[in-house]
Amino acid sequence: MPRTLTLLGLESSCDDTAAAVVQRDETGVANVLSNVVVGQNDLHKAFGGVVPEIAARAHAEKIDHCVENALHKAGVTLDDVDAIAVTAGPGLIGGVMSGVMCAKGLAAATRKPLIGVNHLAGHALTPRLTDDPAYPYLMLLVSGGHCQFLIARGPTDFSRIGGTIDDAPGEAFDKTARLLGLAQPGGPAVQNEADLGDPKRFRFPRPMLDREGCDMSFSGLKTAVLRARNDVMVDQKIRIQDVRDLCAGFQSAVVDVLAEKTRRALTLYLAEAPEFPALAVAGGVAANTAIRAKLESVCAEMNITFTAPPLALCTDNAAMIAYAGLELFEAGQRDGMDLVARPRWPLDSASAPMLGSGKKGAKA
Ligand code: KG4
Ligand code: ZN
Numbered sequence: 001m002p003r004t005l006t007l008l009g010l011e012s013s014c015d016d017t018a019a020a021v022v023q024r025d026e027t028g029v030a031n032v033l034s035n036v037v038v039g040q041n042d043l044h045k046a047f048g049g050v051v052p053e054i055a056a057r058a059h060a061e062k063i064d065h066c067v068e069n070a071l072h073k074a075g076v077t078l079d080d081v082d083a084i085a086v087t088a089g090p091g092l093i094g095g096v097m098s099g100v101m102c103a104k105g106l107a108a109a110t111r112k113p114l115i116g117v118n119h120l121a122g123h124a125l126t127p128r129l130t131d132d133p134a135y136p137y138l139m140l141l142v143s144g145g146h147c148q149f150l151i152a153r154g155p156t157d158f159s160r161i162g163g164t165i166d167d168a169p170g171e172a173f174d175k176t177a178r179l180l181g182l183a184q185p186g187g188p189a190v191q192n193e194a195d196l197g198d199p200k201r202f203r204f205p206r207p208m209l210d211r212e213g214c215d216m217s218f219s220g221l222k223t224a225v226l227r228a229r230n231d232v233m234v235d236q237k238i239r240i241q242d243v244r245d246l247c248a249g250f251q252s253a254v255v256d257v258l259a260e261k262t263r264r265a266l267t268l269y270l271a272e273a274p275e276f277p278a279l280a281v282a283g284g285v286a287a288n289t290a291i292r293a294k295l296e297s298v299c300a301e302m303n304i305t306f307t308a309p310p311l312a313l314c315t316d317n318a319a320m321i322a323y324a325g326l327e328l329f330e331a332g333q334r335d336g337m338d339l340v341a342r343p344r345w346p347l348d349s350a351s352a353p354m355l356g357s358g359k360k361g362a363k364a
Contacts, residue, residue, distance in 0.1 A: 006033075007329065008081045008106070009322025010067065012059040012099035013091025013119045014145065015040040015050045018318035019066035021074035021081070022129070024326055030129050033074035035312065035319040036066045041184060048178055056094025063102045070318070078110050085325020088116030088335075089342030091145075096341035104337055115325040116339045120347045122320035124152050127280035127307040129323040136276050137307075138269040140262060140295070143283030143316075144170030144185070149214050149265040150347060151272065152280075155327035160348040161268055162214030162261065169254050170285045172218040176225050176250050180243045190247045191288055197241070197248030202228050204253040206260075214265040216257055225250050251290055259294045266302055280307040284315040 004025050011018040017040070021033040040058050044050050071077060086103035089096050100116070107114035123146075124139045139150040139158075148163030167175075170187055177186025182193065204224045207217040225246055232242045266279060279299050285291060292308050299306035313319060 005082050005326055005329065006076060006080055007115075007322040007325045008067070008070065008078070008084050009117070009318040009320070009325055010063060010084070010086040010099045010103050011119070011122070011316060011318040011321045012063055012095045013087045013089070014095065014316055015044060015055050016316040017059045017062040017066050018316065018321075019063070019070035020318035020322050021070055021076055022319055022322035022326060023074075030132075030323060030326065032129070032313075032319045033076065034070045034072075035317055036070045036073065037315075037317050038062050038066055045184065048184070049174075050092070052092045052094055055092055056098055059095045059098035063098055066318075067102070067106070078106065078112070081110070081112055083113040083115055083325060083329045084110075085115040085117050085321050085328070087119045087122065087321050088339055089118065089345035091119055091343065093341055093343045096343070100339060100341045104339065108337065113329065114335045114337075114339060115328050115333055116335045117321045117324045117328065118345050118347060119321070120146060120345075121155065121158070122324045123282040124150055124158060124347065125155060125324045125327060126282045126309045126313050126320045128327070129320065130309045130313060131280075131307045133278050133280060133305070133307055134276065136273050137278040137280050138266060140258070140265070140279065140281045140286075141283045142169055142258070142281065142285040142291075144168060144174065144187075144285075146283060147216060147218070147285075149261075149269075151269055155324060155331055158347040160346075160351040162216070162265055164216045164218055166217050166219035167222070168285075169218055169258070170283070172221050172250075172254065173285065175222040176247070179222065179226055179229055180238065180246060182243070182247075185284070187285060187288060190251060191290070193244045193247040194251040194290070195248075197244030197246070199248040199252035201245040202249030204228070204249050206253055206256050209257065209260055214261045214268065216261050218254070218257075221250060221253055251288075255290050255294045258291055259298050262295055262298050263302070266298075266304060277303060278305045278307065282309055282314055286314040287311045
């Protein structure tokens with residue numbers, strides 16, 4: 001029986017400052033004891049996107065309060081913690097450095113092990129925190145900065161079999177919201193309006209469905225939304241029903257592309273691992289109910305087990321970093337005071353680098 005392990009996790013790679021405590025008991029069940037996330041939407045609102053310097057300063061100001069709060073909510077002290085896990089990349093470098101410096105300080109002061117975690121691995125391992133699927137499984141990681149299909153074989157063993165060649169879907173949601181005068185982050189705002197719109201009125205392109213494989217492209221969609229918006233605007237104004245129909249048309253294009261590319265990714269994955277028919281989805285866009293429902297039905301069609309973490313664990317959080325840290329700790333990883341913050345850190349270094357660099361930093 002494994003002993004109880006308690007990990008403190010820190011996350012600061014984009015615009016959420018977060019700290020969490022995750023504990024795995026001696027029966028092997030992992031529990032989130034606390035999950036503190038302080039967002040920065042208000043700070044960036046006026047700029048229409050995340051401003052790296054503002055983000056870094058806010059992380060530096062908030063991270064130690066988040067840690068205190070997370071320990072307090074979990075009912076533990078630093079003495080009870082077995083190791084300190086921190087996002088060491090990829091992300092906006094100033095933010096990642098804030099977290100790494102804080103974690104190093106804590107590790108040095110308490111003499112606890114320090115574990116640098118890849119933010120993408122945090123997302124990709126979240127299903128194991130919530131549902132404990134065995135390795136391997138196919139992962140669709142879909143967020144504001146990332147979109148990729150990964151075969152997860154272990155906490156440091158991932159193969160990327162496809163992904164976006166330009167924007168991530170979350171970026172497309174955010175840009176569409178901006179074009180239509182909706183609030184940021186755009187995903188939830190676009191989803192709410194789409195629920196009240198007609199998805200058939202505007203027929204937006206489904207990019208790259210004519211190409212083999214499971215690479216995707218989302219940057220053309222926002223241009224299509226821009227054109228359609230300009231066509232329906234009168235005196236620089238847009239009617240609310242037009243906004244809703246545009247949102248519904250846009251969302252349905254994203255849903256169709258993700259569904260078809262997921263079918264193809266599953267087919268590729270099953271050729272390698274037919275005895276493990278499992279798909280997990282994570283990242284902020286996995287919070288979208290239309291996307292979740294469609295992926296669930298694709299999996300049902302193909303007899304695949306579908307796992308989607310609860311919404312609070314889909315968007316950026318530190319519980320996923322603490323959990324990934326836990327698996328890495330058990331695998332023997334220990335980092336020293338020379339741990340570096342990395343703006344880019346592909347999960348699968350054997351695959352060619354992805355193109356493009358979005359508002360949320362370089363795509364790994
Ligand atoms: O994973 P995340 O918190 O941050 C990273 O990008 O790493 O994802 C944030 C992204 C934003 O672009 C946001 O608009 C999108 O996830 N998002 C959604 C929804 N909720 C959040 N996109 C579509 N539908 C949603 N309900
Ligand atoms: Zn993320």
